[in-house]
Amino acid sequence: MTTMPPGAAIPREIHPDALALVRHFEGLYLKAYLCPAGVPTIGYGHTAGVRMGQIITSLQAEVYLRADMADAASDVDRLVTVPLTDRQRGALASFVFNLGGGALRDSTLQRLLNQRDYAGAAAEFPKWVYATVNGVKKQLDGLKKRRAAEAKLFETA
Incomplete structure (x- = not known):
């Protein structure tokens, strides 16, 4: 049986x-x-x-995913100073997983969120749909869909 050190918090799960x-x-x-x-x-x-x-197994892929998302959520926990629902935290962890913690740290999304402007923060997701492909900044359909899904998850009660 493992025991937690005194005062240690149970890590917060990533929303399914x-x-x-x-x-x-x-x-x-x-x-x-x-x-x-x-x-x-x-x-x-x-x-x-x-x-x-x-080559890995699907189980190892799941282990990597959960560890990577835990790392992304840790960045969210460090950068966001207001309360978040599990879904909001999960949406932001997906954003950080995809773009990196620096993107959130330097974003209007984070600034608005930390000012408790949750609706304004949600409206920022669609702005993050560009990638540089062959040296050219392009809007990507896959990123548009991902950001829309993250915003929807963020806004789900």
């Missing part, structure tokens, strides 16, 4: 809808591939320590 959202938009790849940015990637968008030629 947020995990499902990331699974849907990342897709499952059991063999490493190069993402559009040229980074070796496997599972549901996992990049840390991935080598080309690497």
Whole structure:
């Protein structure tokens, strides 16, 4: 039996809808591939320590996903100073998983949210739909759909 140190908090779970959202938009790849940015990637968008030629199981992909989302949620917890529902936190964790903590840290979304303007923050998701492809900034349909899904999850009571 494991015991928690005195004063330790139980880690807050990632909302299942947020995990499902990331699974849907990342897709499952059991063999490493190069993402559009040229980074070796496997599972549901996992990049840390991935080598080309690497193969994993679907269980390992799920372990990576949960760890990566826990890391993203940790960034959310550090950057957001107002109360969040589990779905709001999950939507923001998906955003950070996809874009990185720096994107949230430097965003109007985070500034509005920390001013308790939840509706204004939700309206910021659709602005994050651009990626640089071959040196050109382009609006991507996949990002439009992902941001719309994150905003919807964020706004769900």
